[in-house]
Amino acid sequence: MGRSCFVFLLLLFCISPAASADDFYISRGGEQAAEAAEALGVDAELFCAANDLDAGEFLSEGRLLILPRPLSVTVTVKEGTTLYSLARAHGVTVADILAANAVDPRALPVGAELVIPLDGAEAVPAMADGMIRLNWPLDGVITSPFGERDLGYHYGLDIAAEEGTRIYAAAEGIITEADWKNDAYGYAVMIDHGSGISTLYGHCSRLLVEEGSRVMAGDAVALVGNTGNSTGPHVHFEVRRENCCSDPMLYLP
Ligand SMILES: [Zn+2]
DSSP, rough: OOTTTTTOOTHHHHHOTTTOSEEEOOOOOSBBBBHHHHHHOOOOHHHHHHHHOOTOOOOOOOOOEEEOSEEEEEEEOOOOOOHHHHHHHHHHHHHHHHHOOOOOOTTTOTOOOOOEEETTTTTTOGGGGGOOOOOSSOOOEEEEEEEEETEEEEEEEEEEOOOTTTESSSSSEEEEEEEEEEETTTTEEEEEESSSSEEEEEEEEEEEOOTEEEETOOEEEEEEOOOSSSSSSSEEEEEETTTTTGGGGOOOO
């Protein structure tokens, strides 16, 4: 199944540690937690704590990792800078900034350095309170796992089954796509499950739902096919977190 669903979309966005979303990172595997933290420019201790890792632990390929924000940043006051503009820019309150700096809020001296404490509620993104659990979309044989492979990164899990086998919604959600997606995915369904999580089911032979409708976990959404860049009947199953693909196995029982 080497050439099946060679999905190139999102490639740069997903594997670049400097991606603009910058709250999450997908491990390419092989590196130790502390090394990865250093390479990503985040505090190693916070990184390990946020992801329940030991500093020397090797990261598994395709693991979705939280990138903790620093506890504080230092900014230099420019012409026109106000405490309010700083607070807005950093997602903190004016009181937070005042508590950390001995300054007169009405007369910020240009050139002064202010510490912006970031250790409030937003220091670690909301994902820390547990990942969504998904159900298997069908009963089949895994023919290609998520991650690196000969022809590039594979952003989903390939599950082979007979043409026409029902594909079920992995969780409750709203159908955001149900159409011919492109030559890579063929006919595909995408479901938004909330909390920034979506699932995608590609290479379908027939779609059983329409964009905008709500489905429950276990509702049939499509039939297995061989459309798009596929070399045999299977579903290409993707889990996207904030539009970035992560290993579906992390969410499946
Ligand atoms: Zn695939």
